[in-house]
Amino acid sequence: MSAPLFSVEGLSVALPDPNRKPLFRPRPMVEILHEIGFEIAEGEVVGVVGESGSGKTTLGRTLVRLIDPTGGAIHFAGTDITHRDDNALRPLRRDLQVIFQDPLSSLNPRLTVGRTIARPLLFHGVAASASEAHDLAAATLEIVGLPPAFSARYPHELSGGQRQRVGIARAIALKPRFVLADEIVSGLDVSSQAQILSLLERLKSELKLTVLFISHDLSVVRRLCDRVIVMRGGRILENRPTGPLFDHPEHPYTAELKAAIPLPEIDPDWLAAT
Ligand SMILES: Nc1ncnc2c1ncn2[C@@H]1O[C@H](COP(=O)(O)OP(=O)(O)O)[C@@H](O)[C@H]1O
Ligand SMILES: [Mg+2]
Numbered sequence: 001m002s003a004p005l006f007s008v009e010g011l012s013v014a015l016p017d018p019n020r021k022p023l024f025r026p027r028p029m030v031e032i033l034h035e036i037g038f039e040i041a042e043g044e045v046v047g048v049v050g051e052s053g054s055g056k057t058t059l060g061r062t063l064v065r066l067i068d069p070t071g072g073a074i075h076f077a078g079t080d081i082t083h084r085d086d087n088a089l090r091p092l093r094r095d096l097q098v099i100f101q102d103p104l105s106s107l108n109p110r111l112t113v114g115r116t117i118a119r120p121l122l123f124h125g126v127a128a129s130a131s132e133a134h135d136l137a138a139a140t141l142e143i144v145g146l147p148p149a150f151s152a153r154y155p156h157e158l159s160g161g162q163r164q165r166v167g168i169a170r171a172i173a174l175k176p177r178f179v180l181a182d183e184i185v186s187g188l189d190v191s192s193q194a195q196i197l198s199l200l201e202r203l204k205s206e207l208k209l210t211v212l213f214i215s216h217d218l219s220v221v222r223r224l225c226d227r228v229i230v231m232r233g234g235r236i237l238e239n240r241p242t243g244p245l246f247d248h249p250e251h252p253y254t255a256e257l258k259a260a261i262p263l264p265e266i267d268p269d270w271l272a273a274t
Contacts, residue, residue, distance in 0.1 A: 003078055004039035005178060005210050006063065010072035011036040013055075013062050013234075032058050033234045035072065042177075045204055045211045047225030047242070049218055049257060055234040056214045060180045063212060064096040065089055077177065094124040097171035101183040103163035107155040114138070114151030117170050126174055140173040141166075145199060161192030165199065172207065182214040193220075200224055218257055222246055230254050 012035055016027035033055050040046050048056045061067045063074060065081055073082045081092065089096075100106035107116055117140055118133035120126075127133035138148040144165040155163055164184060171179055181200075185193040201224060203209055215221050221228055221242070228245050230238040230253065237251045249255040 002042065005042045005044075005077060006040040007075040008039070008063070008072070009037045011059075011062065011069055011074065012071035013058055013067060014070045015058075015067075029070075031070075031234070033062065033069075036234075036236055037072075038229060038236065038239050040178075040210060040212065042210055043208045044227060045209070045213055045225045047221035047228040048212060048214045048231060049216065049221050049228060050231035051257075052216060054231040056216075056231055057182055058234075059231070060098075060182050060212055060214050064098060064178075064180050066098075094120075094126070094174050095177040097174060097176040097179050099164075099167050099171050099179060099181045099184050102187055103160070103167040104155060106167060107163060109155055111154075112151060113141070113146075113153050113155070113158070113166050116155075116166060117141070117173050120170060121173055124174060136173060137169075140169045143172070143203075144169045145195075159192070160188050161195055164188065164192070164196055168196075168199065168203075172203065172209070177210060179209055179211045180214075181211055183216070185220060186215070186217070197223060218246075218260070230257070 011033055012031065013033040014029040014031045017030040020028055022028070036059065048059065050056055058067060062069055065074070065084065069082055073080060075081070076092065076096070081089065111119070114134060114137050117137035118127070118130070121133040121136055122130065127136050134151070138151055141148055141150055146162060146165050146169070150162070155166070158166065167184070185196050188196065197220060204211070204224070213221065213225055225242050227239070227241050229236055230251065232253055238245060238249070238254050245254065246258060249258055
């Protein structure tokens with residue numbers, strides 16, 4: 001067995017409480033994640049599910065060290081990154097990519113699609129010249145199913161699904177070792193969602209990406225993920241391979257979540273239509 005790509009032990013996170021602001025004193029801290037532990041193997045797609053406020057986003061952002069943990073340890077590729085500062089994290093940034101929920105606010109409106117993808121390639125030294133970065137960007141657009149001519153377009157000229165493809169292209173063009181995807185299909189209409197999911201399935205098999213895939217939608221997670229972490233109240237309730245977790249939920253909460261999945265075979269309008 002090779003060492004896991006991510007190894008997380010006793011991870012705790014506390015953030016300043018937004019609801020309390022005493023005068024002349026720092027905000028009191030509120031604990032959001034409570035001693036979380038798990039591993040992610042190279043090439044694994046791990047889902048994180050749980051109701052809103054359960055700590056999914058905080059967990060993801062802490063893994064890629066956008067948030068500083070208050071306790072525990074995070075090892076990435078054998079390196080302790082628990083308390084690395086921004087400078088020390090810089091060489092690892094290429095390998096810790098994030099695809100955001102809302103591609104419109106995460107894409108710079110003044111950059112063309114081509115430059116959006118090319119800029120990080122130059123910044124991280126993946127491409128040696130602007131023309132090499134441009135070629136790589138065009139090739140990556142093709143991988144995510146967009147015509148190379150889209151290089152010249154601006155984010156506002158694209159549909160939501162197309163924008164999310166650009167967000168995916170920007171991340172995978174760097175050939176990162178890890179991708180955090182936080183609710184990346186939540187804002188899309190059903191048909192764009194289905195297309196993005198097929199794209200992710202293809203990327204998973206072709207690029208062997210390692211992904212933490214956060215979603216409140218269990219049907220999406222069931223389709224895409226090898227393993228699923230169920231969270232509630234900043235704790236992990238279950239962490240098991242997808243098949244067994246859905247077939248035989250150990251925790252009543254997982255069974256509840258599962259029962260809340262709408263059955264895709266049934267047309268929601270059937271009652272009205274009869
Ligand atoms: N920046 C923050 N400061 C203080 N509390 C926060 C912050 N971000 C999130 N929280 C709180 O942490 C909890 C978990 O939030 P979050 O990680 O966003 O959950 P999820 O992604 O599962 O909806 C919530 O109770 C939320 O109010
Ligand atoms: Mg969230």
